[in-house]
Amino acid sequence: MLKRLPLSQRREAFTALSQKWYKRKAISRMRRTAREFSEVEGPAADDLIAMRNASRKYNFRYWLARRGPARPQPLPDTGRYLSYEPWPGGHNNIRMSLEMAAALAFALNRTLVWSPQRMMYLRGKGGLGQYFDIADLRAGVPIISYDKFAEKLGLQSGKPFNDIRQKSNVHVVDKEQWSGRIASGVVICVPRCPRLSDGSSSFAAFQKYRGTLHEVDTASSPYETAHVLHFGPVLLGNFYNFIWAPPRRAPQIKRFVRDHIHFRELAFERAERIIAALGGHFAFSCMHVRRNDFQFKEMWLSAEQITANSAKVFEPKEQLYIATDERSDSKSAGRPNFDPDLLRVNDHSWFAPLSAVYRTRFLGDFAGELSDTLHSLLGCIEQLVCSRSRVFVGTYKSTFTSYIHRLRGYMRDVDQKQFLYTHARYPEDYTDDKGGVGLARKGPTWSAIGGGQPFWGREFLEAWEETEVSMW
Known part of the structure; x- marks a missing residue:
């Protein structure tokens, strides 16, 4: 029946059907979860369903209310991988590492290697799966477990990624490759950073944004050609400062993070x-x-x-x-x-x-x-x-x-x-920018703190603005 409609109406109908599908899926998950908790102390099963149905008029589960059509099933392995060692800090610093790695894997069409369990500062030993919805992340970017990845590359058991630097066709990114910087001082351009010769309107904005950043083009570089792109413990910062993409692509990357990296x-x-x-x-x-x-x-x-x-x-x-x-x-x-x-x-x-x-x-x-x-x-x-x-x-x-x-x-x-x-x-x-922290500013990142240097210690409006685009 949809084939009889004009293309624009078909898209609208598909969006409506997808939203209904996600609503049914969410309600089913609510009821299943309520049954799981019906025998423990806390709200009864019916109360849990009522609470979540009542909260649906709010935007608490923001990714369900705004996602629209998306791929509900895990994505297939791309055969090219991006692995990383999380920042050796607290939970939210480790979250930043995940966001940066996953966003770059999404932008470069690579399979993300899921970081194995490790000692986490102030948290004990554990993995990110105890905090984040891995099933939803798999629907946004392909993921391979560390064990399967290690088997493919023939890595030794024991300390994760211990001998990955000795493997061929693996491009390792450490501070040495970034002139001694961590990710908050680097901009990865997908596919390349704007140039004056481009004649593009984004060049002037990029010049304000880049400040003293170390620039990396991904086109025709190991970021594009290597079988495995591996990051050492350098990923700390906001993912949207770390990755520069064309105006149409950048909102898709932000939307991917918004819709697929969220708590359990x-x-x-x-x-x-x-x-x-x-x-x-x-x-x-x-x-x-x-x-x-x-x-x-x-x-x-x-x-x-x-x-x-x-x-x-x-x-x-x-x-x-x-x-x-x-x-x-x-x-x-x-x-x-x-x-x-x-x-x-x-x-x-x-x-x-x-x-x-x-x-x-x-x-x-x-x-x-x-x-x-x-x-x-x-x-x-x-x-x-x-x-x-x-x-x-x-x-x-x-x-x-x-x-x-x-x-x-x-x-x-x-x-x-x-x-x-x-x-x-x-x-x-x-009322002004005392101390350079940009308390009064509501502009984009490069005007928020001055100097064009992105900062890991706060968020910016860019994180959630301009995300209302189709990912696919």
Whole structure:
């Protein structure tokens, strides 16, 4: 029947049918998940279905509401591979490595080698599969397990990628190939960087963007010709700063990351429990206070200063959920973020100035809602909770904060998308670019912080703007 329609109407009909298919798929997954949790403490199966059906009017699961037609099945192996060693940092730094590697594999039509389990800073040993929806990622880019990849290349067992540098037809990218830089100081152009001779309108914009970046063209280079493209532990930064593509291609890469690299459904379900306990979507505000092992000590403000800086952001006596690694008692000060005892930490005396003004809530207040939760997911859950707050204030230079900003940018029903930070007084410090952090700017990346140098410590509007295009 579709063949009888004009091409434009066929596309519209196909889009509508695809959206209906995804809706049926999502509802089926909800019911299946509800059955799985019907025998554990927490909401009953019918309550879980009702919660998620109610949240469907919101944009919490942003990739389902906006994806449209996409490939639901795993993509076949391309025969050309991209492997990488994650950045040796915390969870959100490792997420950045995944996004950069997956986005480049997507742009270069390569199969992504799934990074094996390893020790993760403050998380213990684990793999990214415990945080992200791997099935959905496979529908966006081909993936091969590390074991199968190692077998194909004849790699030795033991330390992952230990002898990959000795293999032929493998192009290894380390700091040496990038003049001592990591990815946040490099721009990979697909297929090549704009030149003055191109006569293209994008050349002037690229000149502003590139700053002092190290440029790499992928056309007719090992990035294109090598059987395996392997990155050492150099991938730290925002993927959309790392990859330059033509105006039509760049939004497709951003959309791929938005629609296919997201947390597991389990994290969304647990976050919904906390959101419901807080009164529902946008019935509370949120603050992220990063301290503990945070290396940027200039961001270690007193609770009194944070309270003063944000006094005109929040409403008096409103609920304020505080996501934090601050440990007010000495016994819990050194606990890593995956420690199960974090749900029993109830000494938050450090936040007394904030608690005197607002109805503060912390992760430990929801131990009942999270009693059956993987503790490695607690950070992801808090990020999702903060993504649904009325107003969010974060910690500058924290990638935990920056990803919350990105999530709020992805969600259409979030009104407050301004980048607010604990170290800046509102609204005085948001009227110009004090300190070069671009607090007031809403322009593209290259005008946000000056100097044309992309920065890993915050997000930019480019992450979610211009993503409404077809990927295929």
